[in-house]
Amino acid sequence: MAMRKVSxxxxxxxxxxxxxTACGGGGVSNTISLNNASCGGAWTLAKPGWHTFDLYxxxxxxxxxxxxxxxxxxxxxxVDQLGPGTTQTMSLDVGSGRYAFRCLFEDTDPLTGRxxxxxxxxxxxxxxxxxxxxxxxxxxxxYQAYVATGLRxxxxxxxxxxxxxxxxxxxxxxxxxxxxxxxxxxxxxxxDAFGNFDDEIDGRxxxxxxxxxxxxxFYRLEYGLWHxxxxxxxxxxxxxxxxxxxxxxxAWPTMEIPLIDIGLRTHExxxxxLEFQLTGHDDYGSGTTLATTLANIQGTRExxxxxxxxxxxxxxxxxxxxxxxxRLQVLLEAEHQPDGTWVPVSQLSQSASQAIDAACGQVLxxxxxxxxxxxxxxx
Amino acid sequence: xxxxxxxxxxxxxxxxxxxxxxxxVVAGGAAGYALHAPPPDPAADTAALEGRLPAVPFHGKxxxxxxxxxxxxxxxxxxxxxxxxxxxxxxxxTITSRARFLTAxxxxxxxxxxxxxxxxxxxxxxxxxxxxxxxLGVGPTLFDDRYGLASRLPAHLTPMRxxxxxxxxxxxxxxxxxxxxxxxxxxxxxxALRDIARSTRGGMQINWRIDGFRGPARPAGTVPRNxxxxxxxxxxxxxxEAKDLLWIQPGTAGEPEWAADGSYIVVRLIRxxxxxxxxxxxxxxxxxxGRDRATxxxxxxxxxxxxxxxxxxxxxxxxxxxxxxRLANPRxxxxxxxxxxxxxxxxxxxxxxVGDLDMGLIFxxxxxxxxxxxxxxxxxxxxxxxxxxxxxxGGGYFLALPGVRDTADxxxxxxxx
Numbered sequence: 001m002a003m004r005k006v007s008x009x010x011x012x013x014x015x016x017x018x019x020x021t022a023c024g025g026g027g028v029s030n031t032i033s034l035n036n037a038s039c040g041g042a043w044t045l046a047k048p049g050w051h052t053f054d055l056y057x058x059x060x061x062x063x064x065x066x067x068x069x070x071x072x073x074x075x076x077x078x079v080d081q082l083g084p085g086t087t088q089t090m091s092l093d094v095g096s097g098r099y100a101f102r103c104l105f106e107d108t109d110p111l112t113g114r115x116x117x118x119x120x121x122x123x124x125x126x127x128x129x130x131x132x133x134x135x136x137x138x139x140x141x142x143y144q145a146y147v148a149t150g151l152r153x154x155x156x157x158x159x160x161x162x163x164x165x166x167x168x169x170x171x172x173x174x175x176x177x178x179x180x181x182x183x184x185x186x187x188x189x190x191x192d193a194f195g196n197f198d199d200e201i202d203g204r205x206x207x208x209x210x211x212x213x214x215x216x217x218f219y220r221l222e223y224g225l226w227h228x229x230x231x232x233x234x235x236x237x238x239x240x241x242x243x244x245x246x247x248x249x250x251a252w253p254t255m256e257i258p259l260i261d262i263g264l265r266t267h268e269x270x271x272x273x274l275e276f277q278l279t280g281h282d283d284y285g286s287g288t289t290l291a292t293t294l295a296n297i298q299g300t301r302e303x304x305x306x307x308x309x310x311x312x313x314x315x316x317x318x319x320x321x322x323x324x325x326x327r328l329q330v331l332l333e334a335e336h337q338p339d340g341t342w343v344p345v346s347q348l349s350q351s352a353s354q355a356i357d358a359a360c361g362q363v364l365x366x367x368x369x370x371x372x373x374x375x376x377x378x379x
Numbered sequence: 380x381x382x383x384x385x386x387x388x389x390x391x392x393x394x395x396x397x398x399x400x401x402x403x404v405v406a407g408g409a410a411g412y413a414l415h416a417p418p419p420d421p422a423a424d425t426a427a428l429e430g431r432l433p434a435v436p437f438h439g440k441x442x443x444x445x446x447x448x449x450x451x452x453x454x455x456x457x458x459x460x461x462x463x464x465x466x467x468x469x470x471x472x473t474i475t476s477r478a479r480f481l482t483a484x485x486x487x488x489x490x491x492x493x494x495x496x497x498x499x500x501x502x503x504x505x506x507x508x509x510x511x512x513x514x515l516g517v518g519p520t521l522f523d524d525r526y527g528l529a530s531r532l533p534a535h536l537t538p539m540r541x542x543x544x545x546x547x548x549x550x551x552x553x554x555x556x557x558x559x560x561x562x563x564x565x566x567x568x569x570x571a572l573r574d575i576a577r578s579t580r581g582g583m584q585i586n587w588r589i590d591g592f593r594g595p596a597r598p599a600g601t602v603p604r605n606x607x608x609x610x611x612x613x614x615x616x617x618x619x620e621a622k623d624l625l626w627i628q629p630g631t632a633g634e635p636e637w638a639a640d641g642s643y644i645v646v647r648l649i650r651x652x653x654x655x656x657x658x659x660x661x662x663x664x665x666x667x668x669g670r671d672r673a674t675x676x677x678x679x680x681x682x683x684x685x686x687x688x689x690x691x692x693x694x695x696x697x698x699x700x701x702x703x704x705r706l707a708n709p710r711x712x713x714x715x716x717x718x719x720x721x722x723x724x725x726x727x728x729x730x731x732x733v734g735d736l737d738m739g740l741i742f743x744x745x746x747x748x749x750x751x752x753x754x755x756x757x758x759x760x761x762x763x764x765x766x767x768x769x770x771x772x773g774g775g776y777f778l779a780l781p782g783v784r785d786t787a788d789x790x791x792x793x794x795x796x
Contacts, residue, residue, distance in 0.1 A: 075491065075492050076491055077489060077491050077492070078491070078492055090489075091486075091489050092489055092491070125489075125491060127491075128491060128492050128493055130492070314493075315493075317394070320393065320394065323393075324581060327462075327581075350458075351458070354458050354460055354584040354586075355460050357584055358460035358580060358581050358582070358583070358584045359460075359581060361580035361581065361584075362392065362393075362580040362581030362582075364580075365391065365577065365580050365581075368494060368495050369490075369493055369494030369495065371495075372490075372492055372493060372494050372495065373492065373493055373494070375492070377492070
């Protein structure tokens with residue numbers, strides 16, 4: 001198992017006897033010393049109320065410190081990166097209940113200190129049951145399967161697009177481009193989720209410029225299809241896109257989705273949509289960035305449904321997430337024209353654009369806590 | 380949703396409609412999402428206040444930021460996206476709650492493992508008020524058919540009219556709401572803007588905004604200057620006349636009762652062509668304003684706050700008849716009721732297409748009646764010599780809501796209930 005370090009023992013012994021005064025008033029701090037032999041020492045809590053703890057890492061390695069309810073494992077507060085020899089503060093409203101510090105130092109077994117009980121019936125800051133690594137294995141696997149299914153669909157659609165372009169049927173290509181691109185955008189490929197594949201399949205022209213032959217993928221084809229470029233010029237890009245999708249599909253079973261990403265992506269997908277789609281940045285001619293945003297909502301909903309059992313007991317804001325996702329979705333769908341086209345962002349009325357941006361902004365605020373809540377933690 | 384999680388430390392749009400419980404806790408056994416704010420820490424607050432402005436009381440009959448003028452400001456126009464009257468009400472309550480916290484200061488509540496930090500952190504761990512004033516106004520478009528407020532439109536709240544020398548950009552005009560945030564330092568202003576915007580994303584969207592500043596009085600003991608080098612707003616009406624010039628009085632004919640104790644705001648964004656101006660002889664500049672550039676004295680007097688004696692100068696031999704100061708306030712009994720309370724800040728925001736500096740004035744003024752006061756003044760100024768050197772390009776007419784009286788009150792309560 002993990003190696004235990006025995007340095008700084010002197011400090012540790014001193015720390016274990018640290019004096020802890022009552023801290024019911026405002027702003028009284030208590031130094032809590034933590035090391036690999038004693039997580040908090042003989043600390044006490046005189047009464048409920050507002051407390052600030054100065055957490056001193058007397059160990060020679062860094063680590064995480066949680067204030068937990070040792071009976072339920074719920075976490076009141078955590079300090080994520082407490083460097084050796086440093087102090088960070090932890091503040092909370094202490095209520096009646098059980099409290100203990102838990103030290104998770106690098107290369108060291110978790111160590112839970114003494115339990116301090118605050119008697120009575122005073123309501124304080126509630127502990128949140130941590131989402132564990134185990135909890136996330138199921139959602140991770142399900143997400144992997146969701147993407148695998150999507151990639152299978154996408155491979156077929158990219159093949160159709162490739163065939164359209166090769167045969168010079170550019171009207172069909174424009175239609176099939178949208179179908180395929182929206183499929184890709186449901187997969188939640190925000191922030192390098194697919195590594196280099198994403199650059200090849202859905203990369204922006206930003207750094208390269210629109211005339212650079214190294215620019216490939218959906219947006220390159222969109223640019224050509226909506227800027228009058230001939231089939232002969234676009235065929236190599238259509239071939240390459242179909243090939244890149246097949247490569248991703250082949251590689252996907254071996255690609256791991258870090259457990260922490262499941263929660264993170266619940267807001268990152270739409271952060272990307274706000275930055276690149278709702279601004280019109282990623283409109284290379286088709287004017288379909290609102291449709292892209294809808295596809296991104298679908299991807300977000302998929303992640304939310306996988307996390308739902310974990311979130312429903314932990315996140316009181318979850319209903320608001322759905323309220324605002326629904327509102328955003330309705331606003332976007334209203335911009336789908338009867339002839340099947342989409343209103344480009346640049347042509348939205350000011351009130352429509354404000355309503356969409358406001359709803360997206362509010363969705364993101366509601367989604368943001370999920371990354372913290374669904375971060376994998378020790379049980 | 381629906382449970383009270385309102386707290387002085389955090390309140391978000393549509394997240395506490397049942398609110399009102401200070402220090403409240405989300406009921407129903409849900410985990411610690413409700414945020415518990417720490418008690419004030421006098422020691423920390425004292426330390427943080429060093430070199431900063433003291434807090435300006437938030438509660439009162441009138442809003443703060445009308446009588447006071449802090450050195451840094453952000454003037455932000457919003458359009459509301461609240462879907463109905465109930466959501467608009469929640470929006471106003473949320474802005475109230477955030478303004479109450481931001482103007483008093485305190486430590487933002489921790490969130491445990493339940494989300495990102497409740498505060499942007501740009502003022503450090505303790506939010507200092509730094510003299511923050513939050514002034515909220517409503518524009519005429521708020522009274523369209525969206526919220527059923529048409530019958531409550533204030534008598535003088537029209538769209539901003541265009542004057543002959545204006546070059547108004549619709550993208551920088553009007554708005555359902557105007558939010559003016561002023562404080563001792565820019566970081567406190569921007570902290571407040573980010574906090575309020577974060578708490579109200581679904582309810583309103585920024586329409587246009589501009590940041591402004593007032594320099595210190597140079598030399599000390601005088602009045603801050605504008606970007607043309609002249610002291611700005613030297614003689615405002617005294618507060619003893621506020622009842623007749625500044626605040627909408629209860630029972631005023633034509634004014635809805637809810638507007639009592641409010642005040643009309645006119646915002647005019649005025650570009651100054653400073654390069655051109657700097658090529659103009661100081662004597663000519665002084666003729667245009669009617670004051671000495673160096674001292675700020677009226678050209679007919681030898682002290683800063685002297686009242687110019689136009690009766691003694693009927694032909695404009697000393698202070699030209701068309702000098703800005705003389706047109707704006709002729710100091711006659713007939714024009715006394717058109718006086719306004721000027722609050723101007725300088726703005727500075729980059730360059731124009733020919734590489735000249737885009738700087739100028741955020742002219743704001745407060746008054747009881749826009750037509751009787753601002754428009755009368757501005758009408759007299761039509762064609763003044765100064766118009767060659769300035770170009771009004773944006774702004775709007777708004778009504779600063781009555782003050783939030785106490786911890787149970789909220790912006791627009793009288794308007795919306």
